[in-house]
Amino acid sequence: MENNQIVNIFPYWLGNLVNLRVLILRSNMFYGEISDVEIITKGNDSFFPMLKVLDLYSNHFSGTLPKNIFMNLKVMMSASITNSQLLSRMGLDDNAYAASVIYKGQSFDLQIHSLDIFSYIDLSNNTFSGRIPEEIGKLKSLDVLNLSHNALIGPIPQQFGNLKQLQSLDLSFNQFSGHIPQELTSLTFLSGLDLSYNNLVGEIPKERQFSTFSNDSYLGNPGLCGSPLSMHCPTTPTNYVFDKGLPSKSSTDVNWISIPIGLGIGVGFVFVIWATILWENGRKWFNFIIDRFYIQHIH
Template structure:
């Protein structure tokens, strides 16, 4: 083993004379790799050179190695991904090329003996479609191709990946409908192991169907797992942990360890319309739900009351109608709420927990009222002091009326006594 990580080494990456099972050069200032690297990696299974200053194309000689984990993320590598790295290499389990300057299309003839378990190609400039041959990677658990230029429909064909748990396709050019609209197609778009789904900032449209959500079984029933995070073992049980960046509670958060318990759905910034499916309420393990900046209409589903693990709910900037269900105020884990810029109306639910949300959670809903907006509802019972003042004012008005009436009657009697009676006597 050779670990030189987290230093300030520069120049060419130094390789040990007789190879090494595990080589870690991450977080340095290395600028290049030696030309004879393939002959010196014969026995290497773990090679990590992330967060350096490596530039140029990815050397194709990585293809002729027996590497199981290759991490070249956070560098300045350019050009296209060598096709042999994904199509011919039968040993790679983890390939991380995140945040480089890679371009071109993904290799489309991935080997049927593919052993990929985690694939991270996010934050590059990759174009074209997702390779359908990825369906050959039966062991794939995490796929992150976010922040690229992928132009394709939602990959229902990935249901062929039985162990897929993390699917991040945000900030691409995906189009079309997410869930099938025809009943017989629904069974072809199942993701029973999926726990993290990020489709934010694409061009997705159509509606979301009830039946599609009830097939997300891992978001309903807790899966018993020996480890608490997604990780992969290499030489002498050296652990490589998968990481990703998700929008969590309004902020872009880097999860250096993906917890097995994290359950996350983000379909924000698309063109999805129709009502929000009540079946989402069956995803009882859901922690983060972001459906903001779409064209959803209809009410907030009352079934949300069953989302007892929910920590963050954002359905802002839609066309949501009706009242806020009173039941939502009982979600005790909810710490981030954004219902702004909709067409909601009525009284904001009152509870000690709900009162912690400020004006920004509800603004842009002209029909809403309640303490959180400092706008009193018109049909609310006025406080006791106001009632007391109102009674006093009523009493004063009545007293004034009686006094006025008494003065009027007295004046009329006086006129009769002084003028009318003497005149009648004379006549």
Template sequence: MDLSYNDFERISTPSINTSLVAHNHLPANFSMLYNLDLSYNLHLRIDDLHWLSRLPSLAYFGLRGTHHLPSETNWVRSLTLLPLEELHLYDYNLNTSILSLEYANFSSLKSLDLGLNDFRDGLPNWLFNLSKDNFNDLYLSQCNLGGQIPDFSGYQNLQGLYLSDNKLKGSIPDWLGQVDRLYDLDLSDNLLHGCIPSNLVNASNLEVLNISFNDLSGTLPKNIVQRHFVLLDLSHNSISGDISNRRDIPEQIEKMKDIESLDFSHNNLHGNIPQSMAGLSFLSVLNMSYNHFSGQTLLGTQLQSFDAWSYTGNTELCGAPLPNNCTLLEKLDNTKQVGGNDNNGFLSSLYLGMGVGFAMGFWVVCGSLFLNREWRHTYLQFFYDVVYGIYVAMAIKL
């Protein structure tokens, strides 16, 4: 039953004979109710949640965006009496009522959404004591979490972990790469630093990885392109390195054949973009902007839909859809290089000719004077007459 996005103010439940409840003989409309969603009824006031115990088949319960909580503090325990598989309390203004509970036996729970609640004082203890066999997805985005990433390594069947938009610090822990069934990991918009651990991308089922908007550094793990990612977002970090000089990346990147979204933007990567990426036929989102890439943009029929924003901020990149024409740039570079070579050759020839000419002239004149006595006397007499004439002219003027 989906009653979300309405303007309900109160919940009124009909009275039910307690003996019927005890013998599990409830009206069909209660006993078979599997799904109940009361999310985003902004004026809804719930004074009591014990009536939920009358719904023995309830597996899905949603109260997202409902801020008027029961005054009593053990309402969470009422939920544990149900065979809940999904519990959605996103933006529920949770407070001490959920933090004070030490133990909650959600034995059937598979998915829990506590996003957009304030857990600056820490997570409730019972959150680490859920069913190890059934629990799959945990949403803790926008919860004002600080410190290290909480240790959920005990949930080996965890498939989705969402910790985005918090204040988590430190490095990415190794245990994340040891959760074999982890499929979707979102650590974006935090304060994480350090390198991307290689064992993180070794997680056998990891297909969606978002670690954008952190302060991660170092180079790309060599095995990152060997994974069958569907989405990979490493944007807005300080990851560096020349990906064209990493033999493993250009040669292996074509193995990411299932990739649909790839974002390397706002990092310090450089080198040529591997043309083997043109073979990624499912790629629909590509962002390589604001790095230091050079050379030719990607060529390929399926890649022509990408606009210039996919490559902007790389001043040495050329080719469609960028305005820089690679052929023109190559011609200009070649012209400069050829012109430089011509000038260097001319100057070298000029200097060589001047040197040879000076040497030849010097030895012709001096050699002749040295070998011919009559010429030597004549030259010396001529030199004496010139010097004497200059001396007499200066003496007369003085």
């Protein structure tokens, strides 16, 4: 039902179609929140159980991402692939399905040889807010996830490291914060990554697939540093020595302390010499020392 002018709230009744595998509502004028309460009430704990494609791109949906939808996508939670499905992934069958996928703001047609081994979720270009539900991390067979161009906040869930089949991840143009989870480096099939224009900070991971991503994947995050960006990560200052977790005083502080100590020793030495000269016996002893030193160096 893509590319129409449908004005309505989310059609919850579609969730009762237990054999529905593809739902594409992109480029319409659907609006409002997708209520978790409505999903539980109308879905009767079985909401889109066979769904492999969920595409809500470019509508007017708002509110938080409905975690109960993700909790009911049972078929996406299975990561096992049979021999026949493997042949389909290799393109050795004739059951092809064409899907239009949005990545980096551009649409391209993707030939899916079998829905048994391919699944994607595209909720981009809406006004969803709040944090990403951790339940998405349970969708082990997910291949493409696009949440770009929303108003999502908070950290990127570490649970995304469980999406072992993920090939494309687009979280650009949101308000995500914190570090890039190290767990994402375990996604060995990941070939497309876009984290641009968020509030991410810290050093970019370097392991595995992350060494292949370009500068464009991280643009618009002033707090990020490290390759492939030109911004180098700051190093620990060399004038601090850490002992038991606490920094000692800097070398500048030590210099300021040593100045009055040196002056005190110098003044004390001059005072001793001056008192020795004034004292008669001391003056004789002082002259004897000087004469002896002079004679030894002359001879």
